[in-house]
Amino acid sequence: MGAIQNTQIVLAERPVGDIDLKKTFRTDKTSLSTELGPNEILVKVLFISLDPAMRGWMRDVRSYIRPVRINEVMRSADVAQVIKSNNSDYKVGELVRATAGWQEYAVLQPSDDLVKIKAFPGVSPSTYLGVLGLTGLTAYFGLYEVGEIVKKGGPNCTVVVSGAAGATGSVAAQIAKHVFGCRVIGIAGSQDKCDYLVNELGLDVGLNYKSKTFFKELSAATPKLIDIFFDNTGGDILDGCLRRIAFQGRIIVCGAISTYNSVEPKGPAYYSALITQRARMEGFIVFDYAKQYAKATEDMSNWIKEGKLKSRETVVQGIENAPVALVKLFNGDNTGKMLVKVADEDSKSRL
Amino acid sequence: MGAIQNTQIVLAERPVGDIDLKKTFRTDKTSLSTELGPNEILVKVLFISLDPAMRGWMRDVRSYIRPVRINEVMRSADVAQVIKSNNSDYKVGELVRATAGWQEYAVLQPSDDLVKIKAFPGVSPSTYLGVLGLTGLTAYFGLYEVGEIVKKGGPNCTVVVSGAAGATGSVAAQIAKHVFGCRVIGIAGSQDKCDYLVNELGLDVGLNYKSKTFFKELSAATPKLIDIFFDNTGGDILDGCLRRIAFQGRIIVCGAISTYNSVEPKGPAYYSALITQRARMEGFIVFDYAKQYAKATEDMSNWIKEGKLKSRETVVQGIENAPVALVKLFNGDNTGKMLVKVADEDSKSRL
Structure with a gap:
């Protein structure tokens, strides 16, 4: 089939000390083929999670996860919406959380930490990058x-x-x-x-x-x-x-x-x-505690309903502002979860 | 009864940084009454144990044990020999380990961490400050x-x-x-x-x-x-x-x-x-593990007998050299346990 235009932000060079907004990242306009292989899905990214751990992923050192490579899309957890599917577990319109990175669209496989989000009333999908993520x-x-x-x-x-x-x-x-x-x-x-x-x-x-x-x-x-x-x-x-x-x-x-x-x-x-x-x-x-995620998420959901767990978000608009948002996180400019909003959920396609 | 002359080394002032051999300690010649209260024993110190932890005891800070006071005899674990006893558990000639400090003689009570040493053949009493201490x-x-x-x-x-x-x-x-x-x-x-x-x-x-x-x-x-x-x-x-x-x-x-x-x-x-x-x-x-000392000491004794556990000592002669020995410990001059030998065991009185 065709291709869609995709904005991606890649790691251009490893920062020494502070992140340099002019050098560390590069924005690329690329073309993404919408042809899907077996079990693959095409998603539209809605929210990007910004986390302190990202600074570690940018370093070329032995760690719990391999470093992001130079010229590779910056790694992040995202909430995204399925817009095309070759996998019967994920239907068009459904929401997922995945390691999809700093980009507008992504072709994902189950190995990309793909988790289906069962939204409940009154809870924004972004909550699945915060309290429920x-x-x-x-x-x-x-x-x-x-x-x-x-x-x-x-x-x-x-x-x-x-x-x-x-x-x-x-x-x-x-x-x-x-x-x-x-x-x-x-x-x-x-x-x-x-x-x-x-x-x-x-x-x-x-x-x-x-x-x-x-x-x-x-x-x-x-x-x-x-x-x-x-x-x-x-x-x-x-x-x-x-x-x-x-x-x-x-x-x-x-x-x-x-x-x-x-x-x-x-x-x-x-x-x-x-x-x-x-x-x-x-x-x-x-x-390390992945086997216990379900029980923990159930506890946390209950605490939210009982009013024991409140949360705030600091939302930066637009994928092009992801690098700035990361710098703000290190400056302590956020209260609660730091997010980048990339796109609105398409409500027509949800059901 | 009478009194005996006793050499004591006291903490004269708290060092800031390195121990100052001219200022940190003071040697006092004192007189010790040999009158004993209920359950007290009079001991002659044979060996003094030098330990890195002593530097902490000299600091005036919250810790696991109270600081040594200014003008108080410097705290240490010693091996000593009973020379007079008002306690039927400790007979004249027997060896004990106790917190007796940097001095030649001491009047001790059971609360001074008094432990009777059951020497076994071929093992020096000083071992009870080292491997078996x-x-x-x-x-x-x-x-x-x-x-x-x-x-x-x-x-x-x-x-x-x-x-x-x-x-x-x-x-x-x-x-x-x-x-x-x-x-x-x-x-x-x-x-x-x-x-x-x-x-x-x-x-x-x-x-x-x-x-x-x-x-x-x-x-x-x-x-x-x-x-x-x-x-x-x-x-x-x-x-x-x-x-x-x-x-x-x-x-x-x-x-x-x-x-x-x-x-x-x-x-x-x-x-x-x-x-x-x-x-x-x-x-x-x-x-914190005092209740398990007996089992541990039994294990260690067996390992010594089996040749699995060897030890060396670095012995400095004379109580007056305790401060120098402590400085040597911090300089890493010792191999194995750092000790000061204060007096010989009196073998006649042992039985």
């Missing part, structure tokens, strides 16, 4: 599998979350607060975000890490020290929380966004607190 | 309780030990090698020590961290990456091992001797490998 699952498995929240959670348990107004942090903080009843302190980068944490998400305390008295405030907010620290940022915040870590405290190393652009990142100088407090720092990757 | 127990519980060696150990398991020629490191390395059959790489600070690790202790590889090509050698020695890292040193060695950590690797944070004298220690810059490799760093304190 890998972002939310990351918060869930970090707390359950690394943070031992089932064992430690409760009113005597102090939980601190960095990047608490972000996509993953806000979910982790709300689960700790509203599902396990912990004392929860959220750390964020502006007074507005701190107000959001306390007034809208119901956390006990919101702390602005840019405050000159931040470390004093952190001490005052953790009189019984920190039992669980869900860390998305690393850097000085991690060191400050190591200084307040409790006996057998657990540090969930989810991310280290403050260091991802650093050529020579600073490590946590105070890590010897792990010895004196018999504490643990442990990292994880959400993919 | 808290030093050896530290190696044992680090591997068993934090390193998950029972689950991970075997010929496909690569274990790296820093400070491997030291008291704790040499025990950890030998247990991993000769009890669990792991591939074991020991890291030490001289070619002599590396030769000792391979030729006498039977490790697979000894690496000198002062070599200009150390990090290349570490990579070459760990083709299957590092499953368990038993870390006594911290610093650049820890970072180098983080760069080689395996999937679900375990870092046993036993000590960080390279940082103990630092005013502003450097943290492990590459700790984000914990995320990508789903790895864990965890600290511990041997005291």
Whole structure:
């Protein structure tokens, strides 16, 4: 059959330090053949998920996933709509989540992490990139599998979350607060975000890490020290929380966004607190818990319905703005999930 | 009754950075009353144990044990001989291990961590400060309780030990090698020590961290990456091992001797490998496993008899040299356990 014009954003060169909007990415206008092989589907991308982990995928180092290649379409999780199908599991008009990358259209196979979205009323499809996507699952498995929240959670348990107004942090903080009843302190980068944490998400305390008295405030907010620290940022915040870590405290190393652009990142100088407090720092990757996604997603859906889990999105319009949106994410300009909206859902074709 | 003259070394002032032999400690000649209260014993100190942890006890910070006070006798574990007793559990001539500190004589109560030593033939009493003391127990519980060696150990398991020629490191390395059959790489600070690790202790590889090509050698020695890292040193060695950590690797944070004298220690810059490799760093304190000491000591005694566990001591003569010996420990001048010999055992009074 024919071909369609496709806008793609590719990795042009690996950044050293900060992303360079003039050099790191390149926008290509290409032609995509709409001929489909066995089991393939053609999709139109609706939303692109922006995640701190992307900075790691751009590095040429051994990691949990291969680096994005130079001149390859930038990798991302997307929500997309099927517009042509050669696979009876995916019908035209249906919504899917997949690793489709920074482009308007894609031909996908089931191996592209293809998951059908069962939308429920009142929930935007973009939620499947946020609370009901890998972002939310990351918060869930970090707390359950690394943070031992089932064992430690409760009113005597102090939980601190960095990047608490972000996509993953806000979910982790709300689960700790509203599902396990912990004392929860959220750390964020502006007074507005701190107000959001306390007034809208119901956390006990919101702390602005840019405050000159931040470390004093952190001490005052953790009189019984920190039992669980869900860390998305690393850097000085991690060191400050190591200084307040409790006996057998657990540090969930989810991310280290403050260091991802650093050529020579600073490590946590105070890590010897792990010895004196018999504490643990442990990292994880959400993919390892794929067999438990269904149960977790059911829990999260219920919590949304019960009002225990709220979410915000920061949406940037237009695929051409994906690079700018990624830079904004590293600047902390977002509250909640950072997304690029690429196209509207075609409602006629949905049924 | 009377009194005896006692040489005591006290903490005169808290060092900032390196220990200052002119200022940090003070030697006092005092008089000790030999009158004993209920359950008390009078002991003559034979050996003093020197341990990296002592640097932490000199700091005025929240830790697992209270700091040594200014003008207080420096804290240490000692092997001592009972010379007068008001406690039927401890007879004159018997040997004990206790927290008796840097002094020639001490009046002790059971609360001073008093443990009777059941010497067996061919084993020096000083062994109860080394392999059969808290030093050896530290190696044992680090591997068993934090390193998950029972689950991970075997010929496909690569274990790296820093400070491997030291008291704790040499025990950890030998247990991993000769009890669990792991591939074991020991890291030490001289070619002599590396030769000792391979030729006498039977490790697979000894690496000198002062070599200009150390990090290349570490990579070459760990083709299957590092499953368990038993870390006594911290610093650049820890970072180098983080760069080689395996999937679900375990870092046993036993000590960080390279940082103990630092005013502003450097943290492990590459700790984000914990995320990508789903790895864990965890600290511990041997005291937490006191209920399991008897079983562990029995295991270790058997391994000594079977030739699986060898040990060396570096012995400095004379209580007045305890401060110098401590500085030597931080300089890495010792192979095996660092001890001060204070007095000979009185063999006549032993039976």
